[in-house]
Amino acid sequence: MQDHHNRIRPASPLSGQRSLTQGNTRRLWVRLDVSSDGVNGNEPVDDILCNQPTSVEIEVRDIIDDVKSKILKKLGNTRWVRFKDNTNVTLGFFYYSDELLDLSQINLNASEVANPNTFTITYTEYIRLIKRNNIQIGRWSQLHTSFNRLLHRSSSPSAPFDSVLNKENGTRMLPPQQAQHYAGESGNNVKYTYKIIIEPDLPVMTVYRELYGSLQRSEDAITLFYSPTIVNSVTPTELLTPSDLLDPIRIFTNDSFEQSKSVSISDGPGTETDSATERQDNEHPSLFGSISSSRNNTNILLLPKGFAPEDVQVNTESPTVELKNPSEAIEYSPPNPEDYTLTTDKQLTEEEVGVSLTSTISSPELPRPLSRIATPALDKPENLPKNKVFPRINVLIVEDNAINQAILALFLRKNGISYKVAKDGLEAIEKWKEGDSHLILMDLQLPLLSGLEATKKIRKLERINKIDIFSQKTNTKHPNRKSHIDHETHENLDARNTEEEDTKLDKSKFRSPVIIVALTASYAQSDRTEALLAGCNDYLTKPVNLDWLSKKITEWGCMQALIDFDGWTEGQRRMTDNVVLRPQISTTRKSQVTSTRSIPRAPSIASSIELGDAK
């Protein structure tokens, strides 16, 4: 858990300004498929590194291939990434079924499927299958690869539950099992396993929505497969059919050109190499001209920048034999970097791996990959901070159930966020009136005064006291923060201010409207609408997903920091640390309160320091 948070990048302050529920980004959880990791071979797998889901931020325009880039980028320093790039890793997952799905319309070559209970299909086919077979996908974990599934499986006596919980950092661990094993050893009637390969050209948001709806849990992480067919012979489950939908770059012998160098690239949709491979025809027609329909899976050549195909030492003795193992033809041995003999004088950098063929050819009209344009920041590893830093905000938890209170409180405490707790609507208003709350997590169904009513009341008080972003602006010039109310006229509101004494707030403590995130108990749209109408800014559905919560806190907190930039800059640190908001001791001009009835009500020290708040 903690580690997940450490990897979450703080959102940009601006990100809070867009609609969160319709946001342009999502967090996609991915775990590595360790079982087929050829690099590690028989060595013990580094569990922490390889088994834990990690997340990358995905954007609307990203395709699967971009996601792969981001993952590899994120894992850039790890051992796992060595010799892996977009072309030999695949995003996918397992789908388990106790019945044989109707595969009739799918081009499965039965003879190719050595294990009749295991199928490899593409994502598009999977979606079609689901539809055609009228399968209701309930919770992801019931039918797909997921932690939940593995945890249950390993809670058998032979593998105690504890073994999958890493005591040190509390993260959940996958036992490094072969994927096909857990399909087989079922207590769950699982008879058939479908390995779903997501085509690299699919828009990731679409896939995300189809698979996970609005939110993916880390447990349901998608799997990043690596197919080590370079060193291993193809095993039955790794037979991928139909072959033409696999990773688009493969290296094959090219038997259509006599005595040609045996490098060819199959054309595949949607990667940055697409048009480049075609363009290569002009320069090296004999090398790049053919599209292989071989199903030999994801054999890949890692080529440094500046690589010319001539550098490849080809075994010309068997040019017509399809290369099962490129190392026969190319001096290339993945498991050992020291053995890497290809054009070693050229430095191999991460960015160049796997895209070298395209980068050797300048192609002005080739569109840059979208991800590069959209997220230049992602291209720099240093822009991926390791520690989760939350904006320095004060949160008010409004929750009547002690257990939910405790969960939220612990979560905030662990993240160094200060908080107050209120157990009902009335207390919520009282605590809010104390000031300095940036964010309220408001349960909607509360005793005494409901969350909706409390929200409405708070919004009303804010209105009466002119706490809003725009009145804030008039104030930015003045170090004397509280004076801005004085410039306002109360004409419009005077009529309503019959309860003025109750409504008067200490302005130094209310620099901007509080963000209210409703905690709704149901998925009913009506509840959400009602919450928003009452004046909530956002909502979370209970039970609250803590990852999601941390995201909301970051985004809304950053927004508050942005709105209240003035306040933050004056003597307060914006992130972490226990700096108490200091009241602005005025170098005052005397206030020019237009309202004559105001009496400072806030019981705090600050109000006693404040000068001339009342006339």
Added chain:
Amino acid sequence: MSQATKLPEKVINWDILNEIVSMDEDDMGFSKSLLMQFFDQAMSTFDQIEQHIKTDKDLDQLGQLGHFLKGSSASLGLQRIAWVCERIQNYGQKRDGPAVSDENYIKLIQQSLELARTEFVSAKKELGEFYKTEF
């Protein structure tokens, strides 16, 4: 309304509970103490429901009690209990319409309460196995 969805298959949704368990890391025993707290809360809520059924038959109160316990049980991933609590909540709010008499709603809640107690026992059992404790 509640009848539209089926009782969840698993007693505990570990996806959710694991989030809590993972917070134990630098707060040893947090999840366990939370569950203990929940057991107390559930017991007392059951008793209160029982009381209302026996005495004032206050559907509104019953619904709120159901809602209350639903909140915490759902947060802990005790999904079957949460499901039953939601039923109680819905009965309390007479979601099945006025065609059903108050007396019948009380009866339905009574039945749900029994189911809730059963689910409570099985949740305790499963959690006891996990924590290797007798709860």
